[in-house]
Amino acid sequence: MATLWVCACQTTTEPLATGYDYQPLEKGNYWIYDVTEQQFSLNGSSTTKTYQLRETITGTVADPATGDPTGGILYRIERYRRLNDSQDWVPDSVSSFRIANSQLIKNENNRSFVKLVFPVVDRFEWNGNAFNSAGEDLYQVKNTGIPYRVLNQTFPETATIFQQNDSTLVSQDKRLEVYARQVGLIYKEKVQLQFCSSTPACVGKAQIDYGIRQYIRLRSYGK
Known part of the structure; x- marks a missing residue:
């Protein structure tokens, strides 16, 4: 895993002023999600899976060698998985x-993504792939400060990050994440589908050749 660091020079009032509380970072914080996932294959078959994910901040590492005079902090996140409540993680x-640099950066599978930019300002755009080699991918924040309901919970102040929202006759790429103040990620949607284009008869009919639909919803959180 690549080594990443975070400035640790925030005051007690800074999170509210900048929006840092859209993703609280403190050892012991955890989030449990319900996941629904559909996968489509070229042979015409499809599978649907449901399971749960738990993410926990289990520790931090400091390193003054980052060039930040106050030192840097990396927040380690351990993810666990189970099918349902009756199983062990x-x-x-x-x-x-x-x-x-006022950016929330998450490292997943040795690739870094800019998830949020602070302060969280409606309609602001940035390159989510600024710290990886995958090519430019413009993210845009919308609906800041708007309530959002997930499962049986309503979160009064949220921000929706549209990572992609494109649809054509032959494909769909929709990726978004919703963050709530003082909570973190509450909803994630990924729809990446390739539609049939091999014959004129199937073009524009949204007939899926292959791809994935994935929905992640916050079930509970705490410390």
């Missing part, structure tokens, strides 16, 4: 958060 993966 099983280790799934490890990722990390850091804040650098």
Whole structure:
């Protein structure tokens, strides 16, 4: 995993002023999500899975070598997975958060993504792939300060990050994340589909060749 660091020079009032509280970073914080996932294959088959994910900030690492005079902090996130409430959690993966230059950066599978830019300002755009080699991918924040309901919970102040929202006759790419103040990520949607284009008869009919639909909803959170 790449080594990443975050400035640790925030005051007690700074999170509210800048929007840092859209993703609270403190050891012991955890989030449990319900996941629904549909996968489509070229052979015409499809599968639907439901499971749960738990993400926990399990520790921090400081390193003054980052060039920040106050030192840097990497927040380690351990992810666990299970099918339902009756099963034990099983280790799934490890990722990390850091804040650098007013950006929330998450490292997943050795690739870094800019999830949020502070302060959180409606309609602001940035390159989510600024710290990886995947090519420019413009994110845009919308609906800041708007309530959002997930499962049986309503969160009064949220921000929706549209990572992509494109649809054509032959494909659909819709990716978004919703963050709530003092909570973090509450909803994530990923729809990446390739539609049939092999014959004129199927073009424009939204006939799925292959792809994925994935919906992640916050079930509970705490410390």
